[in-house]
Amino acid sequence: MKRLVSFLMTAILCVCMVPLLTGCSEPENDYAGWNGNYQDSVLIDDRELFTETQKRELDEAIQQKSKELEMNILIYVDGTYRSDADTKTFCDQTYDNWFGNDTDGLMYYLDLSGKTPAYDYISTAGKAILLYEENRELIFNHMDNYLPASGQEIKQEQIYDSVGEFLSQLSVYAKSTTSGTSFYHDKNKGTYIYYKHGELYITHKKPLIIWVRIWVVSIIIGLLTALITFLVSKGKYTFKAKTNPSIYLSKDAVNFTQRNDNHIRTYQSRSRISSSSSGGGHRSGGGGHHSGGSHGGGGHHR
Amino acid sequence: MESVEYKCPNCMADLKFNPASQKLECEFCLSAFTVEEIKKLCESTENSIPQEAVQMQEDFANHTHLYRCKSCGAEIMADDQQTATFCYYCHNPVILAGKMGGEFKPDKVIGFKLTRDNAIWNFKKWISKRWFVPKDFKSEQQLEKLTGLYVPFWVADCDINIDYHATGKKIRSWVSGDYRITETQEYDVVRRGSLTTRGIPADGETKIDDLLMESIEPYDYRELHDFSMSYLSGFYADKYDVDKASVFPRIRVRATQACASLVKDSVNGYSSVTPMVENYDIRRTNWSYMLLPVWFMSYKYKDKVYEFAINGQTGKLAGTPPLSKGRLWLACLGLGAAVAAACALIGGALF
Numbered sequence: 001m002k003r004l005v006s007f008l009m010t011a012i013l014c015v016c017m018v019p020l021l022t023g024c025s026e027p028e029n030d031y032a033g034w035n036g037n038y039q040d041s042v043l044i045d046d047r048e049l050f051t052e053t054q055k056r057e058l059d060e061a062i063q064q065k066s067k068e069l070e071m072n073i074l075i076y077v078d079g080t081y082r083s084d085a086d087t088k089t090f091c092d093q094t095y096d097n098w099f100g101n102d103t104d105g106l107m108y109y110l111d112l113s114g115k116t117p118a119y120d121y122i123s124t125a126g127k128a129i130l131l132y133e134e135n136r137e138l139i140f141n142h143m144d145n146y147l148p149a150s151g152q153e154i155k156q157e158q159i160y161d162s163v164g165e166f167l168s169q170l171s172v173y174a175k176s177t178t179s180g181t182s183f184y185h186d187k188n189k190g191t192y193i194y195y196k197h198g199e200l201y202i203t204h205k206k207p208l209i210i211w212v213r214i215w216v217v218s219i220i221i222g223l224l225t226a227l228i229t230f231l232v233s234k235g236k237y238t239f240k241a242k243t244n245p246s247i248y249l250s251k252d253a254v255n256f257t258q259r260n261d262n263h264i265r266t267y268q269s270r271s272r273i274s275s276s277s278s279g280g281g282h283r284s285g286g287g288g289h290h291s292g293g294s295h296g297g298g299g300h301h302r
Numbered sequence: 303m304e305s306v307e308y309k310c311p312n313c314m315a316d317l318k319f320n321p322a323s324q325k326l327e328c329e330f331c332l333s334a335f336t337v338e339e340i341k342k343l344c345e346s347t348e349n350s351i352p353q354e355a356v357q358m359q360e361d362f363a364n365h366t367h368l369y370r371c372k373s374c375g376a377e378i379m380a381d382d383q384q385t386a387t388f389c390y391y392c393h394n395p396v397i398l399a400g401k402m403g404g405e406f407k408p409d410k411v412i413g414f415k416l417t418r419d420n421a422i423w424n425f426k427k428w429i430s431k432r433w434f435v436p437k438d439f440k441s442e443q444q445l446e447k448l449t450g451l452y453v454p455f456w457v458a459d460c461d462i463n464i465d466y467h468a469t470g471k472k473i474r475s476w477v478s479g480d481y482r483i484t485e486t487q488e489y490d491v492v493r494r495g496s497l498t499t500r501g502i503p504a505d506g507e508t509k510i511d512d513l514l515m516e517s518i519e520p521y522d523y524r525e526l527h528d529f530s531m532s533y534l535s536g537f538y539a540d541k542y543d544v545d546k547a548s549v550f551p552r553i554r555v556r557a558t559q560a561c562a563s564l565v566k567d568s569v570n571g572y573s574s575v576t577p578m579v580e581n582y583d584i585r586r587t588n589w590s591y592m593l594l595p596v597w598f599m600s601y602k603y604k605d606k607v608y609e610f611a612i613n614g615q616t617g618k619l620a621g622t623p624p625l626s627k628g629r630l631w632l633a634c635l636g637l638g639a640a641v642a643a644a645c646a647l648i649g650g651a652l653f
Binding site for chain 2: 221233238254
């Protein structure tokens with residue numbers, strides 16, 4: 001009994017120690033925040049679509065939004081053909097080069113290369129990851145109403161209006177949340193982005209909510225194991241079956257006077273084999289090599 | 303009432319039957335005698351047992367009898383089932399000879415082969431695999447309760463007529479084009495004849511659980527001896543209180559089960575068998591009344607009595623082990639906590 005109690009107490013102690021060792025210590029933080037230089041937020045017109053005046057107006061609008069949201073904003077209008085994977089890498093690297101690693105901000109990439117389908121991309125960093133990652137697809141869908149469809153003629157005014165609409169969409173979804181339950185995991189860098197005590201962390205340490213989920217599942221598994229073990233063990237404390245009476249058969253005193261297996265009839269039935277096949281698709285995702293800051297983001301085919 | 307004690311011819315001390323040597327031994331002068339030798343020496347004593355024991359009506363009413371110990375003269379009280387016991391005062395073995403007379407005299411007996419130490423060893427081995435029994439269940443005090451008892455058994459040889467009629471089906475299937483063809487062959491299966499079951503035992507005592515006795519079977523009947531009271535010396539013994547007619551339904555069920563099993567084994571090669579007639583009639587039964595050796599122990603835990611029996615010949619043990627649910631829960635929760643910790647560590651590494 002003493003051994004059992006010792007075993008139980010040791011196990012409980014281990015259970016209590018694990019979160020202390022793993023989840024509760026102060027994590028190191030790579031978060032760089034926003035340096036306040038809203039003038040860095042601009043539109044890059046690689047396709048040379050806009051006039052100087054239009055570009056200046058758009059830059060002012062972007063910087064105004066940057067100041068309002070306290071984050072970097074880079075809008076890139078590109079005319080160069082890139083694959084979808086290259087687009088992601090290009091966006092993340094361009095953002096990091098422009099603003100620095102793990103700063104607050106985002107880059108909106110508009111694919112005007114004429115590729116079909118066109119592949120727009122939003123690369124987020126810092127607090128923008130938590131703000132826009134969940135709503136990214138909504139923003140893209142909204143932008144589809146303003147941007148020309150793939151293969152259609154690209155009109156300058158249409159793109160100009162689209163940039164303005166994108167900036168207004170940023171305000172729509174800019175409800176700041178410092179909840180400890182939401183987080184983002186950058187699988188490429190292995191970092192987690194989450195709020196802890198009102199402060200944003202970009203770190204390799206898991207947020208508490210992940211540990212809570214792991215522990216809830218682990219405790220359920222542990223309780224199920226305990227219950228199954230209890231029931232199986234309890235089953236062994238029952239009366240075993242009685243002796244099989246066949247042992248009392250006198251084999252030499254068995255005398256079959258009639259032992260027939262006569263064939264009566266044979267009949268056949270047949271059924272059609274129903275052939276069915278099913279197909280399915282699969283989704284896959286991947287990431288490439290990353291040496292910069294942690295990023296959220298994703299693309300959208302127009 | 304008459305009682306018999308076997309005295310050592312050399313020193314007149316009491317003789318006790320030793321299961322290991324299968325002899326009656328004297329603890330004082332270390333003499334040893336076979337059952338046959340003692341039967342010859344004590345012929346006059348055994349022959350003096352009345353064939354029809356006269357039991358007083360008032361004793362029946364009270365279910366108790368008084369006996370006088372020939373060693374110390376003390377009066378021993380025993381219930382109406384006991385045929386061998388011990389003197390409460392000098393602990394000499396006493397055989398209540400009057401109860402073994404007439405219809406209560408067994409035809410055969412198998413002497414104890416398993417000594418008390420062997421029985422305790424068997425019990426300890428059996429219980430060592432049960433971790434969650436109450437702590438005092440394994441105590442020496444509990445093991446002291448192990449008692450050697452000759453249990454009265456009715457043993458029947460049954461001649462049985464078999465009448466079995468069934469439809470057997472052999473089914474095979476194969477694919478031909480877009481169709482699966484299933485061919486069914488039907489057979490008329492008939493088994494008629496006779497067989498004999500030998501030595502199905504049924505205990506003739508109401509106090510003992512029938513299932514417990516069936517669980518410690520079988521006994522090796524090759525070691526059956528003609529009954530002699532000298533086998534009982536040093537053990538407890540009971541006489542039957544359930545007659546042949548009352549145990550016959552149990553015998554019939556077991557004989558029928560054995561018979562059905564044999565017939566089933568003879569019907570093979572079929573995908574399915576549907577019996578239409580299945581009659582097993584016992585046409586003749588030969589009975590024997592015998593005493594078979596059993597080591598008994600009981601244990602009371604939480605108002606429930608747990609009984610254990612060990613075959614005094616083969617050592618086969620049966621009984622329901624008591625379960626300490628508190629100990630089991632502690633162990634299970636400990637295991638669950640360890641599993642949860644392991645899952646958390648793995649989960650932490652994976653996610």
